[in-house]
Structure formats: structure tokens, C-alpha cells
Amino acid sequence: MPDNIKIYKADNFASLKPSAIFIDLLEGLKLWRIWLALSWQEFKSSYRRSLFGVFWVLASFTGFVFIKLIIFSALITTEDGKLYNAYLTIGLYVWMYLVLVVNSAPSTFTGASGWMRSEALPYSLYVFKNIMREFYNLGLTFLVVIAAIIYIGFKPKIGSIYAIPAILFYAVNAIWIKLLFGIIGARFRDIGHFVSAITLPMMFLTPIFWLPEQMPGLMKYLWWNPFYHYIEIFRTPILTGEIPIISWIFVLSLFSLGWICLIIIYARFSRRVVFWL
Amino acid sequence: MASIEANNMSLHYRVSGHGGTKFSGASTPSNLIQLGRKKYILALNKLNFSIQNGQRVGLIGRNGSGKSTLLRVLGGIYTPTAGQLSVSGNVSSMFNMNLGVQPDASGRENIVIRGLIKGWRRSEIEVRMNEIIDFSELNDFIDLPLRTYSDGMKMRLLFAIATSFSPEILLLDEWIGAGDTSFQTKAANRMNNLVDKAGIVVIASHNRNLLKRVCTRAVWLDQGKMRAFGEIEDVFQKMDEETT
Numbered sequence: 001m002p003d004n005i006k007i008y009k010a011d012n013f014a015s016l017k018p019s020a021i022f023i024d025l026l027e028g029l030k031l032w033r034i035w036l037a038l039s040w041q042e043f044k045s046s047y048r049r050s051l052f053g054v055f056w057v058l059a060s061f062t063g064f065v066f067i068k069l070i071i072f073s074a075l076i077t078t079e080d081g082k083l084y085n086a087y088l089t090i091g092l093y094v095w096m097y098l099v100l101v102v103n104s105a106p107s108t109f110t111g112a113s114g115w116m117r118s119e120a121l122p123y124s125l126y127v128f129k130n131i132m133r134e135f136y137n138l139g140l141t142f143l144v145v146i147a148a149i150i151y152i153g154f155k156p157k158i159g160s161i162y163a164i165p166a167i168l169f170y171a172v173n174a175i176w177i178k179l180l181f182g183i184i185g186a187r188f189r190d191i192g193h194f195v196s197a198i199t200l201p202m203m204f205l206t207p208i209f210w211l212p213e214q215m216p217g218l219m220k221y222l223w224w225n226p227f228y229h230y231i232e233i234f235r236t237p238i239l240t241g242e243i244p245i246i247s248w249i250f251v252l253s254l255f256s257l258g259w260i261c262l263i264i265i266y267a268r269f270s271r272r273v274v275f276w277l
Numbered sequence: 278m279a280s281i282e283a284n285n286m287s288l289h290y291r292v293s294g295h296g297g298t299k300f301s302g303a304s305t306p307s308n309l310i311q312l313g314r315k316k317y318i319l320a321l322n323k324l325n326f327s328i329q330n331g332q333r334v335g336l337i338g339r340n341g342s343g344k345s346t347l348l349r350v351l352g353g354i355y356t357p358t359a360g361q362l363s364v365s366g367n368v369s370s371m372f373n374m375n376l377g378v379q380p381d382a383s384g385r386e387n388i389v390i391r392g393l394i395k396g397w398r399r400s401e402i403e404v405r406m407n408e409i410i411d412f413s414e415l416n417d418f419i420d421l422p423l424r425t426y427s428d429g430m431k432m433r434l435l436f437a438i439a440t441s442f443s444p445e446i447l448l449l450d451e452w453i454g455a456g457d458t459s460f461q462t463k464a465a466n467r468m469n470n471l472v473d474k475a476g477i478v479v480i481a482s483h484n485r486n487l488l489k490r491v492c493t494r495a496v497w498l499d500q501g502k503m504r505a506f507g508e509i510e511d512v513f514q515k516m517d518e519e520t521t
């Protein structure tokens with residue numbers, strides 16, 4: 001059975017071919033039954049022993065959105081109150097998801113150390129598992145967004161369908177973020193703490209509560225904040241029906257840059273990750 | 278046809294996240310290496326061996342001699358840092374009762390997850406489900422979360438899953454740490470059947486009686502080096518002569 005023979009060479013330890021990451025991804029995709037089962041298990045078990053279970057996700061996000069709506073609508077008066085309230089709700093929704101993705105990225109592999117030290121599975125499997133688990137949250141909290149949009153009385157534009165590619169992009173984009181930061185975060189444990197330390201200040205440096213037009217001086221610098229563009233690609237089509245071309249160019253450039261870093265880092269260091277756990 | 282072959286295989290790794298204390302020098306084990314401020318563990322040092330069909334091999338040696346590391350290299354978890362290893366055959370392993378399980382999921386759910394990891398289809402898992410539950414003697418515990426199991430129960434379940442579907446190569450690390458005598462007999466029989474179907478079993482253990490009962494050959498590891506490889510009685514004899 002020649003297909004069963006596995007040869008482990010020392011050359012593979014020092015450096016893999018640049019294509020190694022794609023082989024890993026392909027093998028990981030083939031094992032979709034495993035990551036689907038694991039992600040669902042983890043999602044269920046995080047609420048398993050609580051009385052209200054998954055309603056806690058809804059309750060915490062609902063509270064967050066409605067309190068922000070009450071406070072910030074009173075503080076900021078724009079011509080169109082409905083538009084501002086929808087802007088705030090959708091911005092918060094995407095922000096919460098992005099923070100979830102980024103904050104958990106450095107612990108992608110350290111969090112799976114038990115599995116990684118007992119089974120030889122592709123690294124992308126743990127990435128797909130976490131992406132799925134976060135997508136369950138994204139889907140569930142979308143119910144709150146719909147409720148809030150109805151409550152506000154905002155009518156989404158036909159162009160809202162352009163927000164769908166953004167959602168798909170979030171899932172694909174999370175692959176490089178989780179693999180790259182997962183590998184770096186396993187070696188340098190400070191990365192995880194650093195990422196969670198900057199997300200709170202970043203929340204106020206990203207146009208979620210305020211509009212870019214209100215802070216033209218500050219926006220010259222904050223334009224480079226990637227979170228702004230990630231939010232824009234989803235928020236703008238719903239609010240105005242237009243496609244934010246510039247923001248798409250920004251996030252796709254960052255995507256390419258991230259992948260180049262990942263291909264290099266994966267080829268060079270991926271065989272060592274298991275020793276760092 | 279299952280086989281394992283190692284040529285000059287070594288494995289070292291850097292100890293990360295550790296302070297700058299110096300090793301004592303004279304009494305430092307030979308597999309700990311310090312280069313400047315960096316510290317390395319030479320866990321496996323130029324191993325050469327080949328294991329053929331139908332062989333049951335015991336890994337013996339003191340704590341920290343490299344037994345678990347060698348099993349993980351055979352399982353494809355660690356990549357050798359020098360030399361080469363070729364493994365031919367489906368590998369099934371049981372390294373640690375607490376790794377690779379979902380503690381909050383029931384025994385049944387864990388069978389499904391581990392089955393999927395071993396590459397079985399859902400339908401194949403369903404067919405094997407009752408056999409695994411019977412063999413593990415868990416009865417009604419199978420629907421309770423794994424965290425409520427004793428070590429012995431977890432061991433029985435994981436052993437039943439790992440040996441179901443007769444893998445060609447079975448790797449076991451200290452699996453006998455728990456479990457009563459009647460189960461041990463059952464387990465030994467199941468492993469014998471597996472080896473009869475032209476498979477390979479590699480077991481790391483400190484339990485001499487168990488190894489003598491189950492294994493035909495042994496590898497003696499000492500600080501990452503292979504001191505002996507051959508018939509199990511001969512290896513134990515050599516070990517006794519040279520360590521006392």
C-alpha cells in the first residue's frame with residue numbers, strides 16, 4: 001500500500017516548501033466533518049451547564065446595543081437619527097465579531113494543545129473549527145441586529161446585498177489571521193495579552209460611535225486603522241446601498257500582505273509549533 | 278504490510294519560556310545542551326531500528342529517556358530534526374487519557390469525534406458504536422460527560438476506540454496506568470488479534486510484567502539514546518546488568 005507510507009525527513013523540519021500551507025489547508029478542508037463536529041461541540045459546551053444556555057449570547061449583545069443606542073443617540077445629534085442609530089448598531093455588530101476573531105487568534109494553537117500533542121492533524125483544522133464557532137455567534141447575534149433595525153425603523157437599501165460578499169470575506173480572511181497569529185502567539189505569549197490590551201482603545205479609535213466626517217483631522221491618521229475598512233465593507237452597503245471600493249482595496253491588500261507573511265512563517269516554523277505549546 | 282524504519286533519527290528542541298539559570302555542569306544529563314543562553318533537549322539521539330509486521334515492541338527506560346517522544350514521532354506529531362523515519366500503515370494512538378477528548382461531551386459523542394479523526398464515516402461509526410460500548414464496559418455511563426469518568430473508565434473507552442477497526446500500527450503510552458486485571462486480559466487478547474492481522478504494536482511502559490506478557494521485542498532508551506534493541510528478555514537482562 002504505497003499511499004500509506006509516510007516519510008518524515010529532517011529537511012522538512014528546517015524548512016517546508018512554500019506550498020506546504022496550501023497542502024495543510026486542503027487536508028484541513030477534507031476533514032470538514034471533524035471541525036464541524038468539534039466547533040458545534042465547543043459552542044454547545046460553553047453554554048451546556050447554564051439554565052438559559054445560548055440566550056446569554058443574545059442577552060449580552062442586546063443589552064450592549066440598546067444601551068449604546070440610548071446613550072449615544074442623546075449625545076450625538078445628526079440630521080438623520082434613524083441612519084445614525086442603524087450605523088451604530090451595524091458597526092457594533094461587526095466590531096464585536098472582529099474582536100472575537102482577533103482576540104482568539106493568538107490562542108488558536110495553545111488552546112488546542114491537547115489535540116495537537118495527541119493527534120497529527122493539519123493545523124488548518126483548528127483554524128476552521130474556531131472560524132465556525134465564531135460564525136455561530138455571528139449568526140445568532142444577527143437576530144438582535146434585525147430586531148434593532150426594526151425597532152429603529154430604518155429601511156435598508158436594495159444595495160444591502162453587497163454586504164453578503166463582506167460576510168464571506170470575513171470567514172476567508174480569518175484563515176490567515178488565525179494561522180499567522182496562532183503560530184506567533186504560540187511562540188511569543190505576550191502577543192495574546194498585547195492584542196487583548198489594544199482592542200478596547202481601538203474601539204474608540206474606530207468610527208463606530210462617531211462618524212468619520214465629524215473628525216476630519218483625526219481621520220487622516222485613523223484611516224489606516226484596518227478595523228475601519230473591515231467594518232465599512234459590511235456597513236456601507238446596508239446604510240447607503242453603495243460598495244465602498246476604497247475599503248475593499250484596503251482589506252484585499254492587507255489580505256495579500258497577510259498571506260505572504262503566512263506562507264513564509266508557515267514554511268519556516270510550522271513544524272516547531274508543537275514544541276512551543 | 279505495516280513497517281517502521283528509522284535511520285539516524287534525532288529530535289532536539291529548544292526549551293522556551295525559561296529563565297537564564299545555568300546547568301550544574303558535572304551532573305547535567307547528556308541530553309541537556311546549553312549553547313550560550315539557549316537550552317536544548319536532545320530528546321532522541323541517532324536512533325536506528327526497523328520494526329516489521331506482527332512485532333509487538335515495548336519501549337523501556339527511565340522517566341525522561343525519550344519513550345513518549347519516540348511514540349509521538351512515530352505518530353507523526355513531532356518531525357525528526359535529523360535523519361529520517363518512514364512509517365507505512367494506518368496509525369492509531371493512545372498517548373494520554375486527557376488529551377484529545379471533549380470533557381463536557383458524553384462518551385458517545387466522544388466516540389463520534391475520535392472516529393471522525395480516525396477517518397471513519399458516520400455510518401461506520403454507528404456500526405461500531407455498540408461494539409465499542411460493550412468492550413469498554415461503560416454501560417449507562419456512555420451517555421454521561423467524560424469528566425464524570427474515572428481514569429480507568431476513560432482508559433477503557435479510549436482503548437476500545439483506538440483498537441476498533443484494527444489499525445495497522447497501534448501506539449500506546451502507559452495505557453495500563455489504570456484498569457483492572459480482567460480488563461487487562463481482554464485488552465491483551467485484543468492486541469494479540471490485531472498483531473495476528475499483520476499489525477505492529479508499540480507500547481511505552483514501566484510495567485515489566487505487562488510488557489513481557491504482551492511484547493516480543495523491546496527498545497531500551499537511555500537519555501535519548503538507544504542502548505539495546507532485540508528480544509525482550511535479552512533487553513531486560515542487559516538493562517539489569519548495566520544499570521546496577
